[in-house]
Amino acid sequence: MIDNLINQLDRICKNAEEEISSAASLVQLSELHTKFLGRKGLVAQLMSEMRNLSQEEKPKLGQKANIVKNDISKILVKKEDELQANEDAEKIQSDKIDVSLPGTQQKAGGIHPLTQTINEIIDIFVQLGFTVEEGKEIEDEWHTFDALNIPKSHPARDVQDTFFVKSSPEIDVSENQTVLRTHTSPVQIRVMQNSVPPLKFIAPGRVYRNETIDASHYSMFHQVEGLYVNENVTFAELKGTLLAWAHAYYGPDVDLRFRPSYFPFTEPSAEVDVTCTMCGGKGCSVCKQTGWVEILGAGMVHPNVFKSVGYDPEKITGFAFGMGPERIAMLKHRINDIRLLYENDTRFLKQFV
Numbered sequence: 001m002i003d004n005l006i007n008q009l010d011r012i013c014k015n016a017e018e019e020i021s022s023a024a025s026l027v028q029l030s031e032l033h034t035k036f037l038g039r040k041g042l043v044a045q046l047m048s049e050m051r052n053l054s055q056e057e058k059p060k061l062g063q064k065a066n067i068v069k070n071d072i073s074k075i076l077v078k079k080e081d082e083l084q085a086n087e088d089a090e091k092i093q094s095d096k097i098d099v100s101l102p103g104t105q106q107k108a109g110g111i112h113p114l115t116q117t118i119n120e121i122i123d124i125f126v127q128l129g130f131t132v133e134e135g136k137e138i139e140d141e142w143h144t145f146d147a148l149n150i151p152k153s154h155p156a157r158d159v160q161d162t163f164f165v166k167s168s169p170e171i172d173v174s175e176n177q178t179v180l181r182t183h184t185s186p187v188q189i190r191v192m193q194n195s196v197p198p199l200k201f202i203a204p205g206r207v208y209r210n211e212t213i214d215a216s217h218y219s220m221f222h223q224v225e226g227l228y229v230n231e232n233v234t235f236a237e238l239k240g241t242l243l244a245w246a247h248a249y250y251g252p253d254v255d256l257r258f259r260p261s262y263f264p265f266t267e268p269s270a271e272v273d274v275t276c277t278m279c280g281g282k283g284c285s286v287c288k289q290t291g292w293v294e295i296l297g298a299g300m301v302h303p304n305v306f307k308s309v310g311y312d313p314e315k316i317t318g319f320a321f322g323m324g325p326e327r328i329a330m331l332k333h334r335i336n337d338i339r340l341l342y343e344n345d346t347r348f349l350k351q352f353v
């Protein structure tokens, strides 16, 4: 009987060795510990047979059992060290940061091409000594038209051209209606009303016209208006200022051409063309073969404008100009449809980032 039990212990030991060596995880190893050495494990179960042995045989089985338990324990400890080391290595491997892997690219925003153009225009005028003023987009008729020498009968004041904030079928022309400003010129009036000359500023901002929207017209667009008011201001200073701006914006090779024109708020008035930068003035489709593109309007401030703000036109003189950043941006970037500037199509806008 004792020999049989000892043989069984040897088998248990051999099985334990095999199973432990093929254990794949610490959890599995813990299960094997319970299976072989636990309180109800295989060794313990076999030891319960001891009560059937004689007094001489008992110690022999006891000794053998101790050896087997020791052996299994040693194998378990060895395997545990091995599995623990593997687990640690895997953890280190999985935590490792590979600095050579490409990073996740952050998408950068960009400044809208129109804002870029306005900022470039402003920067140059600031360098020429102009300050920047802003005004209201919702204005009254007096500041938008009357103070700027635009008579009540002028077609610009028609509902076909101007957005009246409270529109009624019959607008009372004697009333000072509220409108969306049709140009940035009311800023001139408000600044002059609150200051004394000399004044030298630009007024960039949005303006609104009741236009039918197409490739070259929109119901909202921008203007950059400029005003210089002082004693003895001359038309030569206006030309010099605009030429200095054009050289800074387009480069030293461009020239300006002043064509006589009419605006109610300036006298004399001029429409101003710049050398076509596409063809260098030789003539192309952009400039309709003329070599020139119109970019702004300008003139000497009309005496009636000075009177409306309480300045003495006998003493005070000045020049004013206004340009359209949309047109300047479209010419610069060869954009053929003004609507692209407002539709926020990222495929279009990304080209300017």
Ligand SMILES: [Zn+2]
Binding pocket: 276, 277, 278, 279, 280, 281, 282, 283, 284, 285, 286, 287, 288, 289, 291, 292
């Ligand atoms: Zn051209």
